[in-house]
Amino acid sequence: MRLFGLILIAAASLVPLIWFAPLAAERDPVAVFSQYIGSAALILMGINQFIATRAPGLETVFGPLDRIYVLHKWLGVIAMVCLGLHDIIDAEMNGLRGGPLAGIAEDIGEVSLYGLLILVLASVITFIPYHLWKWSHRLIGIFFFMGAFHYFFIEKPFSNFDPLGLYVSAFCVLGLVSYVWMSLLRPMAPRGHGYKVSSVRHLGGLTEVELQPKGRGLKHKPGQFAFLAVKGSGLSEEHPFTLSSAPRDDRSLRFSVKDLGDYTRRLRRELKEGMEATVSGPFGHFSMPSGRDPQVWIGAGVGITPFLAFAESLKSADAGTVKLYYCVRERDDIPYAMDLERLAEEVGNLELVIVNSNEGVRLTPERIEADLGGGLRQAHVFFCGPVAMRKALKSGLVLKGLRASRFHFEEFEMRTGIGLNALAAWIWDKGIYAFEKRRAAKTQPAE
CATH class of the missing domain: 1.20.120 (Four Helix Bundle (Hemerythrin (Met), subunit A))
Structure with a gap:
């Protein structure tokens, strides 16, 4: 803001x-x-x-x-x-x-x-x-x-x-x-660029959509998102999704959509090759900096999507060393791991690290600092994932020397509350504490 x-x-x-x-x-x-x-x-x-x-x-x-x-x-x-x-x-x-x-x-x-x-x-x-x-x-x-x-x-x-x-x-x-x-x-009079669905793939819990422009198409930067609306089949309402491909000469696009709600599940069931779509945008300023300072990318779950575009763009970018942490819960829930490993071999300055929480592995500020050899002050950190994880990593990294202005993120959840759940949990905890305290006082034997 x-x-x-x-x-x-x-x-x-x-x-x-x-x-x-x-x-x-x-x-x-x-x-x-x-x-x-x-x-x-x-x-x-x-x-x-x-x-x-x-x-x-x-x-x-x-x-x-x-x-x-x-x-x-x-x-x-x-x-x-x-x-x-x-x-x-x-x-x-x-x-x-x-x-x-x-x-x-x-x-x-x-x-x-x-x-x-x-x-x-x-x-x-x-x-x-x-x-x-x-x-x-x-x-x-x-x-x-x-x-x-x-x-x-x-x-x-x-x-x-x-x-x-x-x-x-x-x-x-x-x-x-x-x-x-x-x-x-x-x-x-809907605005946007006309596209046609060229392919649909289902990768675990993701629906990958490839689109070919019908006209001049949309020009975007790696990490930006756009609003997608598909004509017919109850999919015409606009929804924002991250563009998971780097800019291409023919301005074709790729979206990688996680099945998280009614619309995305319907998209998975009903989207077919050949359907027409409208894409409006692009939006967002989540993009790589210029220069050769070390970079850390952290993608949790579907938060990996902007980093797919980042990784593809490294082929033509003059960037320093990049360490990409791909945080997942299941070993099978890493549909783009092979693509990222191939890109890491091609560009040379990208290192992929898969962090699987089910194997007892957690990404911590201490690990990031150790992997960088203590060079947090010069690094840029990019994060896309759950809010709680973002806040924990940012606060820890800033305490270890990262400049706050160099921690970049996008709002993973655009529809958020105002802390009502946390407030309810706090009230519940306080109520339970008071109840236990009163019960302990009643059961305590008199001297």
């Missing part, structure tokens, strides 16, 4: 204070604060609807798209906190004249609040099936429209045509236009 983009969002939500501060001196400051919080929530939601469009230039301002997904989640959470405060803190003021729709706007605002609250909670509770989450997520724009209606017609100490009113209205319009574009207009 880029600091510049975060500053822009913060500034956009703070600008209304220029107009709300004088109002607080003239009217009930608590009610004015409540109205400011409600306006800030609309501004954040309008921005959130816009960044969901994946419009060109967003990655320049906010960072790689995988980080934008994280930003999108947290903007939604912060907006809901603001709406909750707006609802709790009384925003009514004396001496205001409401229009004929003020009463209706009040009721619609309540519906909008609770509808958004339910949908945002559904977004961060990750055990809800993806297809249900995706369907419900589309309704957020409708409740946002209701929130904008509430703002336009509710009683407030300024006009919609005042500078403050126009400013907040602009973000409401931005959000509504973005929602209409994504829900209605974009599906009628």
Whole structure:
């Protein structure tokens, strides 16, 4: 996530204070604060609807798209906190004249609040099936429209045509236009590059899809991802997957898709050679640096896919020594091991190390440091895999001398929660501890 983009969002939500501060001196400051919080929530939601469009230039301002997904989640959470405060803190003021729709706007605002609250909670509770989450997520724009209606017609100490009113209205319009574009207009005119499925292979739990361009095709860098949509057979909804091949002269592409959910299982069953597809992108800034500094690549499970593209690109890259750790649970769950071993023999500067956890082997910061001969300070580390593993390795490697800016990763899970599972586990542990403590106190013999 880029600091510049975060500053822009913060500034956009703070600008209304220029107009709300004088109002607080003239009217009930608590009610004015409540109205400011409600306006800030609309501004954040309008921005959130816009960044969901994946419009060109967003990655320049906010960072790689995988980080934008994280930003999108947290903007939604912060907006809901603001709406909750707006609802709790009384925003009514004396001496205001409401229009004929003020009463209706009040009721619609309540519906909008609770509808958004339910949908945002559904977004961060990750055990809800993806297809249900995706369907419900589309309704957020409708409740946002209701929130904008509430703002336009509710009683407030300024006009919609005042500078403050126009400013907040602009973000409401931005959000509504973005929602209409994504829900209605974009599906009628899908963007992207036309492709045809040239081959489908099943490699253990992976579905490997090779695509040939129908036109000029997509140009990408190793490690980037793109959105794939297949025409027909219920596979037309876009889904993001890492491009597991290096750029080719004919711009053909390869995706290696893990069977993790309803869509990917359906893709495995129904995708056939000759089917037409649309690929949009590419996205992401997960790419190799220039120079000959040593590199460490860590791919866990399906997280190996960007490193397949990295390894293929070494044939034409002037890179230093590369050590690739392929972390798996089962010896049979390494479909690309032979391809990587062949590439390691061809390029010479790539060493493949398979780390099999079922054999009692774990990848640790100590092992990486030892394998590099203590040269962590000069190294670049690239990681793609589970979040817990990433955090453990990064913290350990930084403590041993790796520069934090040289630990590169992409968000392996774009749909993430907000720590509810960890919070529930903590509460459970504390409850069990308190229960055991009380029971021990009751059973302790009196002196």
